[in-house]
Amino acid sequence: MLDFKPEDIVGDYKEAVLDLYGGLRRLVFYTEIEIPYPDGKLIVSTTDKNGFITHVNKAFVEMSGYSEDELIGSPHSILRHPDMPSVAFKDLWDTVNRGEHWQGIVKNLRKDGAYYWVKATVIPNIRQGKIVSYTSVRRKPSRTKVEECTKLYASLK
Numbered sequence: 001m002l003d004f005k006p007e008d009i010v011g012d013y014k015e016a017v018l019d020l021y022g023g024l025r026r027l028v029f030y031t032e033i034e035i036p037y038p039d040g041k042l043i044v045s046t047t048d049k050n051g052f053i054t055h056v057n058k059a060f061v062e063m064s065g066y067s068e069d070e071l072i073g074s075p076h077s078i079l080r081h082p083d084m085p086s087v088a089f090k091d092l093w094d095t096v097n098r099g100e101h102w103q104g105i106v107k108n109l110r111k112d113g114a115y116y117w118v119k120a121t122v123i124p125n126i127r128q129g130k131i132v133s134y135t136s137v138r139r140k141p142s143r144t145k146v147e148e149c150t151k152l153y154a155s156l157k
Contacts, residue, residue, distance in 0.1 A: 003027040009113035016082040021051060021089060024075060030082060033114040035063070043118065043138040049131060051076045065111035076136070081109040085156035096124045096134055105141050105149040117146045 003026055006013075013029040020026060043063055046055040056071050064071065064079060071078065077089075084107055095102040102122045107115055118138035125133045 004029040004111075004113070008111055011113070013113050018077075018080055018082060019086070020075065020077040020080060021093065022075065024077065026077075026080075028080075028082060028109060029113050030109055030115065031113040035110060035114050035116045037063070037116055037118060037140040039140060041140075043136075045071075045076065045136050046125075047076050047134050047136070049133060051134070053078075054133065063110070063116055064108070065114075070111075079108040079110075081107045081115050083107050083115075083150075083153055083157070085153050087156055088153070092122060096122050097131070099124050099126060099131060105145050106138075107149075107153070117141050117149075119145070 006029060009029045009031065011031045011033055013031045015027060015029050018026050018028055041059045042057070043060045044057040045053055045060050047053050053071050053074050053076055056068055061068050061071065066078070080089075088104060088106070092102045092104065101124075104120055106118050106120045108118060109115055119141035120136055120138045122134055122136045124131045125135055
């Protein structure tokens with residue numbers, strides 16, 4: 001997973017270094033530009049047990065701003081926005097590693113530095129009693145939930 005490049009960013013930006021799951025670090029550039037989640041679309045992806053992307057649908061590619069080739073093989077944390085508290089992802093991993101479904105509101109970072117909000121559901125895929133991968137389905141969150149999470153996440157940072 002590559003660091004951001006200033007030439008990919010649209011508008012004025014800030015920068016941050018993120019410590020990601022699995023000991024990865026990444027320099028990101030981000031803006032205050034929100035891309036509205038489109039009505040009626042589902043973003044779907046599958047990862048291996050370690051969170052590396054193995055499948056994406058067209059809506060994922062469109063909303064993330066990355067090409068399918070850039071996404072496949074990258075850690076799902078390629079979308080990690082610096083406003084997201086690490087405790088949210090710890091809860092996600094703890095939950096799905098127990099074989100349970102996880103659901104939450106997530107602020108995702110696009111390749112161009114903009115962001116978008118999703119209501120995410122992550123489901124462990126279990127074969128013969130063992131977790132083999134994870135599927136994440138994202139839909140449009142309510143504006144009320146986004147506003148609640150914006151305040152909550154700021155207090156957790």
